[in-house]
Amino acid sequence: MGSVFAAMVSTAEAMRVMQRSLTIVENNIVNASTPGYARQQASLVAAPFNPNSQSTSGGVQSGPMESTRSASVESSVWKLQHNAGFAGSLRLKLSELERTFPLTEGAGLSAELDRFFNSVSQWSVSPNSPTARGQVLNRATKIAQAFNQTSLDLANAGARATTELGQTVDTINRLARDIVAINNQKRENFASSNDAGLDSRLHAKLEALSEIVNFTALPQEDGSVSVMIGGQTPLVIGNTSFKPKFPRR
Numbered sequence: 360m361g362s363v364f365a366a367m368v369s370t371a372e373a374m375r376v377m378q379r380s381l382t383i384v385e386n387n388i389v390n391a392s393t394p395g396y397a398r399q400q401a402s403l404v405a406a407p408f409n410p411n412s413q414s415t416s417g418g419v420q421s422g423p424m425e426s427t428r429s430a431s432v433e434s435s436v437w438k439l440q441h442n443a444g445f446a447g448s449l450r451l452k453l454s455e456l457e458r459t460f461p462l463t464e465g466a467g468l469s470a471e472l473d474r475f476f477n478s479v480s481q482w483s484v485s486p487n488s489p490t491a492r493g494q495v496l497n498r499a500t501k502i503a504q505a506f507n508q509t510s511l512d513l514a515n516a517g518a519r520a521t522t523e524l525g526q527t528v529d530t531i532n533r534l535a536r537d538i539v540a541i542n543n544q545k546r547e548n549f550a551s552s553n554d555a556g557l558d559s560r561l562h563a564k565l566e567a568l569s570e571i572v573n574f575t576a577l578p579q580e581d582g583s584v585s586v587m588i589g590g591q592t593p594l595v596i597g598n599t600s601f602k603p604k605f606p607r608r
Contacts, residue, residue, distance in 0.1 A: 369406075369418035376403065376421050383424060386555070395563030397428035399555050426558065433562065434576075437569035444570040452520065459512040471505040474498050527571055528603055534568045535600035538586060543598050545582035572603075 380401040390396045402425050408417025461467040475498040482491040541561045561584065565576055568586070575590040579597070586595040593601050 372406070373419050376401075376419050379421050390555070390559070393559055395559040395561070395566060396555065397426050397558065397562070400425050400427060426555065428558070428562070430578075433565075437565065438573065440566065440569045441571075441573045452516075455516050455519075459509055459516070468502075468505045468509050471498070471502045475502045531568065531571060531594070532600070532602055534564050535586070535595050537564050538584065538595045539598055539600045542583035542595070546598070
């Protein structure tokens, strides 16, 4: 009779374990589109079994919930996103310079320089020609206007770059504060380090940060994460964030 009861207890525990596993799978499906979420999986542990004891049922028990997140894969993704973000920003800035210094034949400052020197060359052939002198003066006026316009375009591009840099630094500081807040939650309750929701929030912030700056994320024993810009300059250490500096005009 004891063995029958032990088998029933073992079966009931196995059903609870399977129910927990199904709940984890359901949660994975619900959070499939959650930013930063990594699929969770249940671990199973064999319960102690003693065939000579009627009180020990054996069977299976639930182990700790495990995350499928890979630190090396995350790091590779962050680097690729940073490279893509840098390339995109560089393309936009080079496009602005291309409009200032167009490569189209007959356009831009270089074309005005060519026309000016051509007029000077023609004037040298007929130095007493009023028409040649007038053409040189006309081209000189044109090239002065071209220089002024180019200088204005470069000044405007520099002003836009400074504004965008300030906005980028503000975004970095905001993300750093968000990471500090998550670190505080993890440190206050170390059990929350296995919280899939909190973990997804953290990695969503890190993923957003990777589009702006290259960094290294170092997990700490207290559950927090330290973020080092370029692997050296601290941005987040525990519950402290450090503001990056940039030259202002």
